[in-house]
Amino acid sequence: MSLTIGQVLSGARWGYCITEPLTGDGSHAALVYKARVSPGSTTSVNEQDMPEWAVIKCPSPLRAQRDFTRLDLKREWEAYQHPSIANSPYIRKLYDLIGNPEDFDDKTGETRPCLALEWMDMTLQDLTPKLDKRAYKLIVAIIEAVMESILCFSEAKVVDTDTKPGNFLLSNIDTDHPTVKIGDLGLVLPCTHPRTNVQPLPMRAPEVFLGFPCTTKSQVWSCAASLLFWLKPSLLGSSSDDGDGLRGSCIDVLPTPWCLAKLRRLFPAWRDRPVAGDVRRKAEWALSEDHLEELPAPLKRIGCLEEEMGRLGMVRELRGVMGLMLVTDPKERFGPREVLASGEMRALREVVSTGGMDLDEE
Numbered sequence: 001m002s003l004t005i006g007q008v009l010s011g012a013r014w015g016y017c018i019t020e021p022l023t024g025d026g027s028h029a030a031l032v033y034k035a036r037v038s039p040g041s042t043t044s045v046n047e048q049d050m051p052e053w054a055v056i057k058c059p060s061p062l063r064a065q066r067d068f069t070r071l072d073l074k075r076e077w078e079a080y081q082h083p084s085i086a087n088s089p090y091i092r093k094l095y096d097l098i099g100n101p102e103d104f105d106d107k108t109g110e111t112r113p114c115l116a117l118e119w120m121d122m123t124l125q126d127l128t129p130k131l132d133k134r135a136y137k138l139i140v141a142i143i144e145a146v147m148e149s150i151l152c153f154s155e156a157k158v159v160d161t162d163t164k165p166g167n168f169l170l171s172n173i174d175t176d177h178p179t180v181k182i183g184d185l186g187l188v189l190p191c192t193h194p195r196t197n198v199q200p201l202p203m204r205a206p207e208v209f210l211g212f213p214c215t216t217k218s219q220v221w222s223c224a225a226s227l228l229f230w231l232k233p234s235l236l237g238s239s240s241d242d243g244d245g246l247r248g249s250c251i252d253v254l255p256t257p258w259c260l261a262k263l264r265r266l267f268p269a270w271r272d273r274p275v276a277g278d279v280r281r282k283a284e285w286a287l288s289e290d291h292l293e294e295l296p297a298p299l300k301r302i303g304c305l306e307e308e309m310g311r312l313g314m315v316r317e318l319r320g321v322m323g324l325m326l327v328t329d330p331k332e333r334f335g336p337r338e339v340l341a342s343g344e345m346r347a348l349r350e351v352v353s354t355g356g357m358d359l360d361e362e
């Protein structure tokens with residue numbers, strides 16, 4: 001059963017009146033709604049910082065999706081039990097759990113635990129890609145928010161394995177101070193979690209493709225890959241993730257080797273190999289080699305990273321920061337703190353705040 005327009009949910013802090021369902025990019029399985037916030041029944045103190053809007057997220061009522069959306073919500077709720085995550089200004093705030101924590105494990109599907117979360121205007125995925133002044137301001141804010149959020153996750157000894165444009169929440173994008181927050185903590189996993197094949201394909205770090213765990217540094221990669229993917233979807237990921245050029249051209253190929261082949265075009269010096277003894281990944285690597293030998297047109301069109309960033313018309317300062325994050329060897333890749341403190345990041349902040357970019361449009 002889904003929620004209905006006008007239905008009011010009562011949380012411990014506030015009330016939430018459902019106003020509309022949110023469809024997002026269609027990739028999410030949970031039910032997500034916009035809701036108007038009203039004072040709770042408990043105290044008037046809560047009204048002081050009461051927001052106007054909230055997002056309500058609840059498990060899918062569909063049998064096929066019910067269990068995993070419940071598990072995702074449970075993980076999201078658990079992530080907020082870490083103070084570094086709950087209190088971070090770079091992560092969407094949790095307002096209320098409507099229901100009980102035990103409801104997440106209710107296999108009957110009779111209870112319906114919901115999370116009430118902070119409202120934001122849009123996601124990066126909703127925004128038309130264009131490298132103008134506004135986008136540069138946003139990109140600086142995104143890099144800062146993602147790096148800061150990675151530090152919060154790392155303090156809580158977890159990794160966010162779902163870094164992607166659809167989970168970068170944005171507000172005030174037409175001002176000098178856009179707000180960026182990371183949303184959707186459903187795939188936040190303990191650092192020691194054995195799960196592999198994590199991260200969406202276009203944003204997946206090279207070491208994760210090779211069968212190694214997803215780490216803090218893998219999230220740094222995903223941040224830069226998200227920006228690249230937003231600007232030019234055909235550069236990363238499988239056919240179904242592509243926004244142009246490559247669609248339909250790899251219908252007969254498996255997604256992972258195809259993604260690997262694209263990465264190897266972008267990073268021709270990538271020399272690492274899959275985890276020893278991992279038969280599946282070895283086979284994927286070999287298939288990517290076949291693609292590179294045949295070099296069909298869509299792959300041929302992909303140049304190395306520097307070339308592609310040049311084609312996109314990225315300013316030198318942004319290319320510098322991207323170059324710290326998009327390093328195939330995680331040992332050589334900058335960590336979140338290093339990116340934030342780097343001379344390259346300083347130069348990017350500087351050029352963006354003074355508006356000194358040499359843009360095509362001007």
Ligand SMILES: Nc1ncnc2c1ncn2[C@@H]1O[C@H](COP(=O)(O)OP(=O)(O)O)[C@@H](O)[C@H]1O
Nearest residue numbers: 022024028029030032055118119120166184186
């Ligand atoms: N705080 C928010 N403000 C505005 N829209 C949101 C917000 N949170 C989510 N959305 C919309 O709902 C979609 C799904 O939300 P998300 O939390 O990412 O759930 P899922 O786990 O299903 O991906 C987002 O991609 C976005 O379009």
Ligand SMILES: [Mg+2]
Nearest residue numbers: 028166167184
């Ligand atoms: Mg999402």
